[in-house]
Amino acid sequence: QVQLVESGGGLVQAGGSLRLSCAASGRTFSSYTMGWFRQAPGKEREFVAAFSRSAVASTAFANSVKGRFTISRDNAKNTVYLQMNTLKPEDTAVYYCAARMAYGISQNLLDYDYWGQGTQVTVSS
Secondary structure (H helix, E strand, O other): OOEEEEOOOOEEEEOOOOOEEEEOOOOHHHHHHEEEEOOOOOOOOOEEEEOOOOOOOEEEOOOOOOOOEEEEEEHOOOEEEEEEOOOHHHEEEEEEEEEEEOOOEEEEEEOEEEEOOOOOEEEEE
């Protein structure tokens, strides 16, 4: 069982930045692919970014955040980060951290095994 706890959300003006953190329990953090998803009111949860298990160290981003968001992980701290720059009002959503045990990055939320409770990000115009 893996427990994920997100933090770092908040209210920011358009053009600003936030860094989300996701702390994971367990001793096998480095073997998980870690993903970030988001869900805006009235919309489906969508993929934002992912970082593969450490042995591969590859990343993927949704087109809507490419060039603005970066994802990183610190295996010593069992933590994955989402750095969000040049935020837009359309980035407003609850952001969720997720862990995937199977090999490879996936943008499908159904492929993730564990989820955090989410953290609210609100971008004002």
